[in-house]
Amino acid sequence: MKKLLSISILLMIIVSCSSYSTTRRAEPENIINAPIDVVWERTLEILPTERMTIKNTDKENYSIEAKKHATFLSPAGDILNLRLIQKGERQTIIHCSAESVWHYWVDFGHECRMTINIFNRIKDASESSIF
Numbered sequence: 001m002k003k004l005l006s007i008s009i010l011l012m013i014i015v016s017c018s019s020y021s022t023t024r025r026a027e028p029e030n031i032i033n034a035p036i037d038v039v040w041e042r043t044l045e046i047l048p049t050e051r052m053t054i055k056n057t058d059k060e061n062y063s064i065e066a067k068k069h070a071t072f073l074s075p076a077g078d079i080l081n082l083r084l085i086q087k088g089e090r091q092t093i094i095h096c097s098a099e100s101v102w103h104y105w106v107d108f109g110h111e112c113r114m115t116i117n118i119f120n121r122i123k124d125a126s127e128s129s130i131f
Helices: 002-015 036-049 110-130
Strands: 019-021 052-058 063-068 078-086 092-100
Touching: 036 052, 036 063, 036 078, 036 092, 036 110, 078 110, 092 110
Parallel strands: none
Antiparallel strands: 019 092, 052 063, 063 078, 078 092
């Protein structure tokens, strides 16, 4: 019984992958049809509404690091990194990645759902503010 429990715990630690990045998607899926400064402002407004604390911002490089507060699926919270890249005057690419603070926690797709949800909220807010 102890051996089975040990193997189960080890397998959970090895197999779990608790991170996700939008760089896994095709580039057109990461484009927001709004100027980079609009996307930057909307991002800074939206993150706190998603129970996130902004830890670092670097406007020169258009990068943001935030920490999401603990949830049932991520008891230690999550780290979110965003990088905005200007693509022409009216388009912005966002690379958004999230990872669990506890890397050995079982991943049920939480980071993927969270990352896509935040990306979509930023996209909707940015695109609706320019039209």
